[in-house]
Amino acid sequence: MEPRPFTDHSFQAYLREGKLMGSRCLACQAVFVPPRALCPQCDQSNMEWELMEGRGKLVAFTCIAIGTPAMLKLGYGRENPYCTGVVELEEKARVVARIEGVDTRNPGTISVGMPLQVDFLQEDSGSGSRTVLAFKPLHAG
Numbered sequence: 344m345e346p347r348p349f350t351d352h353s354f355q356a357y358l359r360e361g362k363l364m365g366s367r368c369l370a371c372q373a374v375f376v377p378p379r380a381l382c383p384q385c386d387q388s389n390m391e392w393e394l395m396e397g398r399g400k401l402v403a404f405t406c407i408a409i410g411t412p413a414m415l416k417l418g419y420g421r422e423n424p425y426c427t428g429v430v431e432l433e434e435k436a437r438v439v440a441r442i443e444g445v446d447t448r449n450p451g452t453i454s455v456g457m458p459l460q461v462d463f464l465q466e467d468s469g470s471g472s473r474t475v476l477a478f479k480p481l482h483a484g
């Protein structure tokens with residue numbers, strides 16, 4: 344099978360399959376999620392796909408009460424804010440994702456450094472369903 348190109352499209356396709364995939368630079372071993380075709384650290388394009396374990400910790404987050412129309416349609420908003428965060432994976436890549444399973448109305452209960460595990464949300468955006476990368480607290484079920 345032909346390897347998929349290192350694009351957002353491929354990344355999304357893997358998400359639909361329930362896989363969090365990144366690209367690893369074979370020159371300097373840096374890992375990127377979503378994948379990059381060219382390593383920004385050493386300028387090499389010698390990449391290979393790598394399946395992430397899907398565990399990491401929260402590095403930064405923000406809870407958003409004023410959503411886009413698409414988010415409002417999904418039930419998020421002032422009464423039910425959604426949370427977006429930066430997660431540092433065990434593989435050392437940093438990825439921006441939705442943070443689920445946390446109390447977004449009480450952001451003080453969400454703490455940087457908390458262990459997270461990957462989750463794949465199916466959302467109907469109106470123009471068809473898509474898979475959204477998310478993380479939830481580790482061992483939260």
Ligand SMILES: [Zn+2]
Nearest residue numbers: 368371382385
């Ligand atoms: Zn590199």
